[in-house]
Amino acid sequence: MSNLPPSLVEILQSRPWLRYDTDAALIFDGVRLQDIAAQYDTPCWVFSASILRARARALKAAFSGINQPISMHYAVKANDHRATLAILQREGFGADVVSGGELRKAIAAGIVPFDIVFSGVGKKDAELTLAIETEIGVINVESREELGRLTSLATRLGKRPKVALRVNPHIDAGTHDKISTGREGDKFGIDWREAPTLSRMAARDPHLDFIGLAAHIGSQITSIAPFEAACQRLAGMITDLRADGIAVKHVDCGGGLGICYHQEAPPDITEYARVIANHLGTLNVAISIEPGRWLSGPTGILLTRVIDVKAQPAPRSDFVFIDAAMNDLARPALYAAWHEVLPLHAGGSRKPEKAQTLAGPVCETGDILATDRVLPPLSRDDLLAILDAGAYGAVMSSTYNARPLAAQIMIEDGKIAEIRQRQTLESLWEAERLPDWFKAE
Structure with a gap:
């Protein structure tokens, strides 16, 4: 991996849905982003339905190309807008949910309950x-x-739910500490050494329909080796359980396949599919995966406008204050995550590019969306696109500092639709109530 930042040409080459037109205006999937900023103001999320469809079809094709039947359940936590869920449902995807709210939202988007997997602790x-x-x-x-509580609830309700055990395989996915989920000591899953005992309990429980195993080792994984190690562990466990007389009909390989935000080189989806097929495809089990970021990450952009520029003495880079903040896009503050940034207009200043730090207006020192980025000199009212923000972007937004949630726009084939209106200031406090005793004063 080079220490040099990617050039503008390299950024565009790796994202064919982006280009500058003859007027040097940034085009995202056929739509001029400055027109969206003019109509819907900033900050503003823009999502491409056609890129999402294309990525969904490419992932399915990777498995069909090696003749491996597989069920795909989109990880709703990555981007839970009903439009996203509805598009993926029409592409044949179910849902991986981690809360009752996500479960109900998936159903509201048209995903049938049978195609929903419910994971997550607590x-x-x-x-x-x-x-x-x-x-x-x-x-x-x-x-x-949780297994004990589920048995009690199933008994009381007189139903026999399908159950799998999520195994913690003690595998380091080599990703950020805060999004690693399969290491010893992580809060997720059942220790793989305890899983055989609990599998026997679940299989013999008349109130549960035990169907198999699941594992999910992390998010934004950029090496094939952790996936291979997890599949090997799952395959070994399935073989051992069957030798013990326990039927295993299903295995959920989780998700976590990374994307290129900066200079990462994630595995090709065909290689990813082949690893799963090589280790699990001969075991006569129904296989499923839970893709999230890989599907929706590149489909979204966060538009933002420069509020002001605060000059700093050399060698520090100037602070460029923008109207998007950590309450809109939390990933840089949470994970020191990198998102490429492009100006919406490539022409203009002839001055050489310089390092600049993009800071939001939230009253936190950590409200920095990009540090020391080499960009054309920026001025008040310049527009910028923060790339690859379609996963863990809008879905993680908050109203901290009484900042309303930004508008969300979806585009497809030149069409533009506002899929979520910008939140009004009044709505920030409309659900608040003063105590009764205040009213008496």
């Missing part, structure tokens, strides 16, 4: 009850304690 009894009553495809149990 499921409330009410959420498990919802999953049982709606008869979803499978509940991925994450602990001995």
Whole structure:
């Protein structure tokens, strides 16, 4: 990996849905972004439906190309807008949910319960009850304690839910510490050494329909080796369980396949598919995966406008204050995540490019969206596009500092639709209530 930042040409070459037109205006999937900024103001999210469809079809083709049947459940947490879910449902995807809210939203978007997988730690009894009553495809149990609660609820409800055990395989995915989920000591899943005992318990429980195993080792994984190690561990466990007389009909390989935000080189999806097929494809099990970021990450852009530029003495880079902030895009503050940034107009100043730091207006020192980025000199009202923000972007937004949620726009084949209006200031406090005793004063 080079220490030099990618050039403008390299950024565009790796993202064929981006280009500058003859007027040097940035085009995203056929639409001039400055027109969207003019109509809907900034900050503003822009999502491409056609890029999402294309990536969904490419992922399915990677598995069909090696003749490996597979079920795909989109990780709703990556981008939970109903439009995103509805597009993927029409492309044949189910949903991987981690809360009762996501479960209900997936159903509201048209995904049938049978195509829903419920993962995640700390499921409330009410959420498990919802999953049982709606008869979803499978509940991925994450602990001995959750298994016991699920048995009690199933007994009381008189239903027999399909259950898999989510195994923690003790594999370091080589990703950021805060998005690693399969290492020893991480909060997710059942220790793989305990899983055989709990599998026997679940398989012999008359109130549960035990169907198999699941594993998810992290997010934004950029090497094939961790996936291969996880598949090997799952394959070994399936073989051992069957030798013990326990039927295993299903294995969920999780998600986590990374994308290129900066200079990463994630595995090709065909290589990813081949690893799963090589280790699990001969075991006569129904295989499923839970892609999220890989599908939706490149489909989104966050538009922002320069508020002001605060000059700094050399060698420090100037602060460029923008109207997008950590409450809009939390990833840089949470994970020191990198998102490429492009000006919406490539012409203009003839001055040489310089390092500049993009800072939001939120009252936190950590509200920095990009540090020391080499860009054309920026001035008040210049427009910028923060790239690859379609996953863990809008879905993680907050209203911190009383900043309303930004508008969300979807584009496809030149068409533009506002899929979520900009939140009004008044709505920030419309659900608030003063205590009764205040009214008496």
